[in-house]
Amino acid sequence: MPEQSPFDLPEGDPFGPHTLPYGVFSTADAPDLRRLGVRYGRHVLDLAALPDALPGTVPAPHAALLTAASLNPLLAAGRPVWQAVHAAVRAALTDPAHRTAVAPLLRPLDDVTLHLPFEVADYVDFYSSEHHATNVGRIFRPDGAALPPNWKHLPIGYHGRAGTVVVSGTPVVRPHGQRKAPADPAPVFGPSTRLDIEAEVGFVVGTPSALHAPVGLDAFREHVFGVCLVNDWSARDIQAWEYVPLGPFLGKSFATSVSAWITPLDAFDASRTAPPARDVAPLPYLDDAAAEPGGLDLRIEVRLNGEVISRPPFAAMYWTAAQQLAHMTVNGASLRTGDLYASGTVSGPEPDQLGCLLELTQGKGPYLQDGDEITLTAWAPGPDGARIGLGEVTGRVLPAAELPAGRPA
Incomplete structure (x- = not known):
């Protein structure tokens, strides 16, 4: 049987001529x-x-x-x-x-x-799924409001650590840190026992912007080069103890995995979709009512050790990538070539559409064990029935590293 030509792709291949990452x-x-x-x-x-x-x-x-x-x-x-x-x-x-x-x-x-396909300049991660934010709020604040009062007025985010963004396939070492359960009298130090994932979508900035020059919604395409999958690994026990009052820090900064392939933004034109209806009118700089549809119909799949555990729909995200970019720069912050910003955990309304183990297990676990491997894949509808692919993101958990002598144990 003659070898198939590399130019002749199988029907439905998500990395055909409409994708080209x-x-x-x-x-x-x-x-x-x-x-x-x-x-x-x-x-x-x-x-x-x-x-x-x-x-x-x-x-x-x-x-x-x-x-x-x-x-x-x-x-x-x-x-x-x-x-x-x-x-x-x-x-x-x-x-x-x-x-x-x-x-x-x-x-x-x-x-x-x-x-790693590009040198990461800055890394910002958002919190833009209403389903995810609501689920997390109910887990951590069962007797209070699920969403914080600012959530529907602005895309909440945190500034991450660019130096620990790693390419798909890079092992993830279980991090050390402080943790304290509510009933514990004092914090303890050691390896995280609640290591989690966050299935996200990332946006890679190409064209920089000047300091003090906000980037409006209509300039999104001029600055964002492409799209990739992101796994924002999260140590939930470290995060829970440290995040008040300034938010995520060591519970996130140990590793963020990205795809080896960046799919051009223009490849997703056929998958653009309107975001969910909003019950709070955004301020003018975030008002996209007259803009092109800002959502993307990306179909994500999460596998744990080869078994599908979730299929989060990116079309369900409340805040769009264009709104995130506008908010990130509205104070005059500049963009640099190689900036990466991520959507935050993608979750949908159904039990099989949740983008992290915290939600999938209602906060009870189990969380990731040493040796576990997580793989994210995704595709979007393209022109003429084609599929637009995003490169996979895979990472295997390794045991916590031995600390140097003289360090806390």
């Missing part, structure tokens, strides 16, 4: 050389080699961007360049006249090593 890879023969790539089915197109293989396909001013070791130079180039490069890549992969020249540039996905 970007990443960074290396090969066994040159492990220290990182190159930009685009995923096409089960292959990776070597972008750095494309301009020489097909002279004129990639506009000459943009060809140098493809030789970088990360996506940041391309991200910084702006939306017209993103669109021009994406059009060139799609033509290279879909025009039969280019197959002879392009075939040697396609490397089997299983033969490459994938790396």
Whole structure:
């Protein structure tokens, strides 16, 4: 039986010509050389080699961007360049006249090593699912209001730690920290016993903005390059003791996993949808009533050790990515190329649509055990019945590291 051509994808492949996500890879023969790539089915197109293989396909001013070791130079180039490069890549992969020249540039996905695709400048995480926020509020405040009074007036978020954003496949070491149950007389120190996940969607900023220049809802597409899956690992016991009054800190900052592939924002045009109806009118800078639909119909699946445990629907998110960006900059904060901001845990109204173990178990556990592996996958409806894929996010839990001598035990 003849080997299938890498250009001929199986029907329904979510990484076809309508998707074309970007990443960074290396090969066994040159492990220290990182190159930009685009995923096409089960292959990776070597972008750095494309301009020489097909002279004129990639506009000459943009060809140098493809030789970088990360996506940041391309991200910084702006939306017209993103669109021009994406059009060139799609033509290279879909025009039969280019197959002879392009075939040697396609490397089997299983033969490459994938790396963090961009240098993360800042990381912000939001709390934008009404279902998730309500469920968590009921667990922690059974006798009080589920939502804090500001929740429907602004997208709540916290500033995370960019240096611990890691690429899919990176093991996650169980963190140490302080924890204190309500009935305990004093806190204790040790490995987290309530390690959790948060299934989220991330947005990668390309074009920066000036300090003191807020980014409005209508400028969202000009600044956001693409979309990826995010697992915001959470140590619930550490978080519960530390978060009053300033919010998440060590319970979150030990690891945040992202996909190795960044799917261009424009690939999701066919999956745009209106967010849920809001019963509180947002302030003018967040009012998207006259804007293009800000929601995205992303179908997420969460697996624990290979078994599906949840299917959170991103279309149910109360606050959109455009509103999050507008709120994040309304005080004059600037954007930098490589900024990553995440949606917060994605949860829906049904029991099988909850995006973290805290919700799935009503706060009772069990939580993650050493050796457990979590995998997030997702797709969205595309044009003409196609599926738009997001690269998976996988992480395996390793036991807590032994602390250096002289440190608290």
